[in-house]
Amino acid sequence: MHRLPPYRLRRSARAKYLRLLIRPEGIEVVAPDGLPESTVLAFVRQHSGWAQAKLAELQARLAKLRQGQAERFPAEGGSVPLEGRETPLFIEETGGSRIRVSLEDRGLRLILPRACGAERDRYVRDALFGWMKRRLPGRVAECVQRHGPQHGLYPRQLRIKSMRTRWGSCGPANDVNLNWLLGLAPPSVLEYVVVHELCHIRHRNHSRDFWELVSAHLPDWRQERQWLKTHGGGLIQRFDPVFP
Ligand SMILES: [Zn+2]
Incomplete structure:
Protein backbone atom coordinates (compact mmCIF):
# COMPACT_ATOMS: atom_id res chain seq x y z
CA MET A 1 0.00 0.00 0.00
CA HIS A 2 1.25 3.43 -0.75
CA ARG A 3 2.58 5.62 2.00
CA LEU A 4 0.66 8.55 3.31
CA PRO A 5 2.18 12.00 2.87
CA PRO A 6 3.18 13.80 6.06
CA TYR A 7 0.35 15.95 7.34
CA ARG A 8 -0.60 17.90 10.42
CA LEU A 9 -3.86 17.02 12.11
CA ARG A 10 -5.83 19.78 13.75
CA ARG A 11 -8.87 18.93 15.84
CA SER A 12 -11.60 21.52 15.90
CA ALA A 13 -14.74 21.75 17.96
CA ARG A 14 -16.34 23.94 15.32
CA ALA A 15 -15.48 21.80 12.28
CA LYS A 16 -18.43 19.79 10.94
CA TYR A 17 -16.57 17.96 8.19
CA LEU A 18 -13.08 16.73 7.45
CA ARG A 19 -11.10 19.29 5.53
CA LEU A 20 -7.78 19.16 3.74
CA LEU A 21 -5.74 22.36 3.51
CA ILE A 22 -2.65 22.89 1.39
CA ARG A 23 -0.32 25.33 3.11
CA PRO A 24 3.21 26.42 2.16
CA GLU A 25 4.61 24.38 5.08
CA GLY A 26 2.65 21.22 4.25
CA ILE A 27 -0.68 19.44 4.30
CA GLU A 28 -3.09 20.16 7.12
CA VAL A 29 -6.16 18.08 7.98
CA VAL A 30 -8.90 19.65 10.04
CA ALA A 31 -11.11 17.10 11.77
CA PRO A 32 -14.15 17.55 14.00
CA ASP A 33 -13.52 16.71 17.63
CA GLY A 34 -14.28 13.10 18.40
CA LEU A 35 -14.09 11.80 14.83
CA PRO A 36 -12.28 8.43 14.94
CA GLU A 37 -8.63 8.38 13.89
CA SER A 38 -9.39 5.60 11.38
CA THR A 39 -11.89 7.82 9.53
CA VAL A 40 -9.29 10.58 9.34
CA LEU A 41 -6.68 8.15 8.01
CA ALA A 42 -9.03 6.79 5.37
CA PHE A 43 -9.83 10.34 4.30
CA VAL A 44 -6.16 11.29 4.00
CA ARG A 45 -5.41 8.09 2.08
CA GLN A 46 -8.23 8.77 -0.36
CA HIS A 47 -7.00 12.31 -1.13
CA SER A 48 -3.26 11.85 -0.75
CA GLY A 49 -2.47 11.90 -4.48
CA TRP A 50 -4.37 15.11 -5.04
CA ALA A 51 -2.95 16.75 -1.90
CA GLN A 52 0.65 15.93 -2.78
CA ALA A 53 0.25 17.27 -6.31
CA LYS A 54 -1.30 20.49 -4.99
CA LEU A 55 1.44 20.89 -2.39
CA ALA A 56 4.19 20.43 -4.98
CA GLU A 57 2.46 22.98 -7.20
CA LEU A 58 2.19 25.52 -4.40
CA GLN A 59 5.80 25.06 -3.31
CA ALA A 60 7.06 25.42 -6.88
CA ARG A 61 5.06 28.62 -7.26
CA LEU A 62 6.44 30.03 -4.02
CA ALA A 63 10.00 29.09 -4.93
CA LYS A 64 9.63 30.86 -8.26
CA LEU A 65 8.22 33.92 -6.56
CA ARG A 66 11.11 34.06 -4.11
CA GLN A 67 13.62 33.57 -6.89
CA GLY A 68 11.95 36.33 -8.89
CA GLN A 69 12.28 38.65 -5.92
CA ALA A 70 15.92 37.71 -5.48
CA GLU A 71 16.63 38.31 -9.13
CA ARG A 72 14.74 41.54 -9.23
CA PHE A 73 17.00 43.32 -6.88
CA PRO A 74 20.41 42.91 -5.30
CA ALA A 75 19.68 42.65 -1.61
CA GLU A 76 22.41 42.18 0.96
CA GLY A 77 24.51 39.20 0.05
CA GLY A 78 23.65 39.68 -3.62
ZN1 LIG B 1 20.52 52.25 -34.18
Whole structure:
Protein backbone atom coordinates (compact mmCIF):
# COMPACT_ATOMS: atom_id res chain seq x y z
CA MET A 1 0.00 0.00 0.00
CA HIS A 2 1.25 3.43 -0.75
CA ARG A 3 2.58 5.62 2.00
CA LEU A 4 0.66 8.55 3.31
CA PRO A 5 2.18 12.00 2.87
CA PRO A 6 3.18 13.80 6.06
CA TYR A 7 0.35 15.95 7.34
CA ARG A 8 -0.60 17.90 10.42
CA LEU A 9 -3.86 17.02 12.11
CA ARG A 10 -5.83 19.78 13.75
CA ARG A 11 -8.87 18.93 15.84
CA SER A 12 -11.60 21.52 15.90
CA ALA A 13 -14.74 21.75 17.96
CA ARG A 14 -16.34 23.94 15.32
CA ALA A 15 -15.48 21.80 12.28
CA LYS A 16 -18.43 19.79 10.94
CA TYR A 17 -16.57 17.96 8.19
CA LEU A 18 -13.08 16.73 7.45
CA ARG A 19 -11.10 19.29 5.53
CA LEU A 20 -7.78 19.16 3.74
CA LEU A 21 -5.74 22.36 3.51
CA ILE A 22 -2.65 22.89 1.39
CA ARG A 23 -0.32 25.33 3.11
CA PRO A 24 3.21 26.42 2.16
CA GLU A 25 4.61 24.38 5.08
CA GLY A 26 2.65 21.22 4.25
CA ILE A 27 -0.68 19.44 4.30
CA GLU A 28 -3.09 20.16 7.12
CA VAL A 29 -6.16 18.08 7.98
CA VAL A 30 -8.90 19.65 10.04
CA ALA A 31 -11.11 17.10 11.77
CA PRO A 32 -14.15 17.55 14.00
CA ASP A 33 -13.52 16.71 17.63
CA GLY A 34 -14.28 13.10 18.40
CA LEU A 35 -14.09 11.80 14.83
CA PRO A 36 -12.28 8.43 14.94
CA GLU A 37 -8.63 8.38 13.89
CA SER A 38 -9.39 5.60 11.38
CA THR A 39 -11.89 7.82 9.53
CA VAL A 40 -9.29 10.58 9.34
CA LEU A 41 -6.68 8.15 8.01
CA ALA A 42 -9.03 6.79 5.37
CA PHE A 43 -9.83 10.34 4.30
CA VAL A 44 -6.16 11.29 4.00
CA ARG A 45 -5.41 8.09 2.08
CA GLN A 46 -8.23 8.77 -0.36
CA HIS A 47 -7.00 12.31 -1.13
CA SER A 48 -3.26 11.85 -0.75
CA GLY A 49 -2.47 11.90 -4.48
CA TRP A 50 -4.37 15.11 -5.04
CA ALA A 51 -2.95 16.75 -1.90
CA GLN A 52 0.65 15.93 -2.78
CA ALA A 53 0.25 17.27 -6.31
CA LYS A 54 -1.30 20.49 -4.99
CA LEU A 55 1.44 20.89 -2.39
CA ALA A 56 4.19 20.43 -4.98
CA GLU A 57 2.46 22.98 -7.20
CA LEU A 58 2.19 25.52 -4.40
CA GLN A 59 5.80 25.06 -3.31
CA ALA A 60 7.06 25.42 -6.88
CA ARG A 61 5.06 28.62 -7.26
CA LEU A 62 6.44 30.03 -4.02
CA ALA A 63 10.00 29.09 -4.93
CA LYS A 64 9.63 30.86 -8.26
CA LEU A 65 8.22 33.92 -6.56
CA ARG A 66 11.11 34.06 -4.11
CA GLN A 67 13.62 33.57 -6.89
CA GLY A 68 11.95 36.33 -8.89
CA GLN A 69 12.28 38.65 -5.92
CA ALA A 70 15.92 37.71 -5.48
CA GLU A 71 16.63 38.31 -9.13
CA ARG A 72 14.74 41.54 -9.23
CA PHE A 73 17.00 43.32 -6.88
CA PRO A 74 20.41 42.91 -5.30
CA ALA A 75 19.68 42.65 -1.61
CA GLU A 76 22.41 42.18 0.96
CA GLY A 77 24.51 39.20 0.05
CA GLY A 78 23.65 39.68 -3.62
CA SER A 79 25.94 40.72 -6.40
CA VAL A 80 26.22 43.21 -9.23
CA PRO A 81 27.60 42.23 -12.66
CA LEU A 82 30.19 45.01 -12.96
CA GLU A 83 31.46 45.02 -16.54
CA GLY A 84 29.71 41.68 -16.84
CA ARG A 85 31.46 40.01 -13.89
CA GLU A 86 29.31 39.22 -10.85
CA THR A 87 30.81 41.27 -8.02
CA PRO A 88 29.72 40.79 -4.39
CA LEU A 89 27.60 43.61 -3.02
CA PHE A 90 27.88 44.72 0.60
CA ILE A 91 25.25 47.07 1.92
CA GLU A 92 25.79 48.96 5.16
CA GLU A 93 23.17 51.14 6.78
CA THR A 94 24.28 54.01 8.95
CA GLY A 95 22.65 56.91 10.76
CA GLY A 96 22.42 60.19 8.86
CA SER A 97 21.77 60.67 5.19
CA ARG A 98 25.07 59.56 3.70
CA ILE A 99 25.00 57.54 0.46
CA ARG A 100 28.30 56.19 -0.78
CA VAL A 101 29.44 53.61 -3.26
CA SER A 102 32.99 52.34 -3.34
CA LEU A 103 34.69 49.52 -5.18
CA GLU A 104 36.90 47.53 -2.84
CA ASP A 105 38.89 44.32 -3.12
CA ARG A 106 36.10 42.25 -1.60
CA GLY A 107 33.42 43.79 -3.83
CA LEU A 108 31.13 46.77 -4.16
CA ARG A 109 30.32 48.56 -0.89
CA LEU A 110 27.20 50.64 -0.49
CA ILE A 111 26.53 52.88 2.47
CA LEU A 112 22.88 53.86 2.83
CA PRO A 113 20.96 55.82 5.45
CA ARG A 114 19.32 53.45 7.91
CA ALA A 115 16.19 55.54 7.61
CA CYS A 116 15.63 54.45 4.02
CA GLY A 117 13.51 51.55 5.31
CA ALA A 118 11.01 50.30 2.77
CA GLU A 119 12.56 52.57 0.14
CA ARG A 120 15.80 50.62 0.33
CA ASP A 121 15.60 49.04 -3.13
CA ARG A 122 15.10 52.45 -4.65
CA TYR A 123 18.07 53.81 -2.69
CA VAL A 124 20.27 50.97 -3.89
CA ARG A 125 19.22 51.54 -7.48
CA ASP A 126 19.75 55.31 -7.26
CA ALA A 127 23.15 54.85 -5.62
CA LEU A 128 24.27 52.45 -8.37
CA PHE A 129 22.90 54.74 -11.07
CA GLY A 130 24.69 57.78 -9.63
CA TRP A 131 27.92 55.88 -9.29
CA MET A 132 27.71 54.55 -12.84
CA LYS A 133 27.08 58.06 -14.19
CA ARG A 134 30.45 59.05 -12.77
CA ARG A 135 32.26 55.87 -13.72
CA LEU A 136 31.02 55.16 -17.23
CA PRO A 137 31.98 58.37 -19.14
CA GLY A 138 35.68 57.56 -18.88
CA ARG A 139 35.17 54.12 -20.39
CA VAL A 140 32.92 55.50 -23.12
CA ALA A 141 35.53 58.19 -23.94
CA GLU A 142 38.09 55.43 -24.45
CA CYS A 143 35.79 53.76 -26.99
CA VAL A 144 35.31 57.08 -28.80
CA GLN A 145 39.08 57.61 -28.88
CA ARG A 146 39.53 54.14 -30.33
CA HIS A 147 36.82 54.35 -33.01
CA GLY A 148 36.13 58.03 -33.67
CA PRO A 149 39.26 58.87 -35.70
CA GLN A 150 38.75 56.05 -38.24
CA HIS A 151 35.82 57.78 -39.96
CA GLY A 152 35.72 61.10 -38.16
CA LEU A 153 32.76 60.18 -35.98
CA TYR A 154 32.62 62.36 -32.88
CA PRO A 155 29.61 62.97 -30.68
CA ARG A 156 28.91 66.53 -29.57
CA GLN A 157 28.01 65.38 -26.11
CA LEU A 158 27.87 62.10 -24.22
CA ARG A 159 25.33 61.40 -21.54
CA ILE A 160 24.69 58.40 -19.30
CA LYS A 161 20.98 58.02 -18.69
CA SER A 162 18.32 55.67 -17.43
CA MET A 163 16.49 54.40 -20.51
CA ARG A 164 14.26 51.43 -19.96
CA THR A 165 13.60 50.68 -23.61
CA ARG A 166 16.88 51.36 -25.40
CA TRP A 167 20.62 50.99 -24.98
CA GLY A 168 21.68 54.13 -26.75
CA SER A 169 20.52 56.95 -28.96
CA CYS A 170 22.06 59.54 -31.21
CA GLY A 171 20.21 62.86 -31.60
CA PRO A 172 20.16 65.14 -34.67
CA ALA A 173 22.95 67.28 -33.19
CA ASN A 174 25.01 64.13 -32.52
CA ASP A 175 24.33 64.06 -28.83
CA VAL A 176 24.82 60.46 -27.81
CA ASN A 177 22.92 59.00 -24.86
CA LEU A 178 23.88 55.67 -23.37
CA ASN A 179 22.01 53.44 -20.94
CA TRP A 180 23.76 53.32 -17.56
CA LEU A 181 23.17 49.55 -17.41
CA LEU A 182 25.86 49.14 -20.09
CA GLY A 183 28.26 49.43 -17.16
CA LEU A 184 26.88 46.04 -16.05
CA ALA A 185 27.42 44.39 -19.43
CA PRO A 186 30.69 42.93 -20.76
CA PRO A 187 33.05 45.67 -22.08
CA SER A 188 32.67 44.41 -25.66
CA VAL A 189 28.91 45.05 -25.44
CA LEU A 190 29.47 48.63 -24.24
CA GLU A 191 31.91 49.13 -27.09
CA TYR A 192 29.36 47.83 -29.60
CA VAL A 193 26.64 50.24 -28.44
CA VAL A 194 29.08 53.17 -28.55
CA VAL A 195 30.15 52.21 -32.07
CA HIS A 196 26.50 51.74 -33.09
CA GLU A 197 25.62 55.26 -31.99
CA LEU A 198 28.78 56.76 -33.52
CA CYS A 199 27.84 55.15 -36.85
CA HIS A 200 24.46 56.91 -36.66
CA ILE A 201 26.39 60.19 -36.95
CA ARG A 202 27.08 59.08 -40.54
CA HIS A 203 23.92 57.07 -41.25
CA ARG A 204 20.67 58.06 -39.54
CA ASN A 205 19.09 54.67 -40.17
CA HIS A 206 19.76 50.95 -40.03
CA SER A 207 20.51 50.60 -43.75
CA ARG A 208 23.01 48.20 -45.27
CA ASP A 209 25.52 51.08 -45.38
CA PHE A 210 25.04 51.64 -41.69
CA TRP A 211 25.75 47.99 -40.80
CA GLU A 212 28.76 47.96 -43.15
CA LEU A 213 30.19 50.87 -41.25
CA VAL A 214 29.55 49.09 -37.94
CA SER A 215 31.26 45.97 -39.35
CA ALA A 216 34.28 48.03 -40.38
CA HIS A 217 34.72 48.98 -36.73
CA LEU A 218 33.59 45.74 -35.10
CA PRO A 219 33.41 42.66 -37.32
CA ASP A 220 31.80 40.67 -34.45
CA TRP A 221 29.02 43.13 -33.69
CA ARG A 222 26.30 40.48 -34.15
CA GLN A 223 27.56 38.63 -31.11
CA GLU A 224 27.31 41.75 -28.94
CA ARG A 225 23.87 42.59 -30.24
CA GLN A 226 22.76 39.04 -29.45
CA TRP A 227 24.09 39.42 -25.90
CA LEU A 228 21.81 42.42 -25.42
CA LYS A 229 18.84 40.52 -26.84
CA THR A 230 19.47 37.60 -24.51
CA HIS A 231 20.48 39.39 -21.30
CA GLY A 232 19.40 43.00 -21.70
CA GLY A 233 15.83 42.57 -20.49
CA GLY A 234 17.06 40.77 -17.39
CA LEU A 235 19.47 43.62 -16.57
CA ILE A 236 16.67 46.17 -16.82
CA GLN A 237 14.34 44.10 -14.64
CA ARG A 238 17.00 43.43 -12.09
CA PHE A 239 18.66 46.83 -11.77
CA ASP A 240 16.34 49.46 -13.19
CA PRO A 241 12.87 48.27 -12.27
CA VAL A 242 9.93 50.64 -12.15
CA PHE A 243 9.35 51.38 -8.48
CA PRO A 244 5.80 51.92 -7.32
ZN1 LIG B 1 20.52 52.25 -34.18
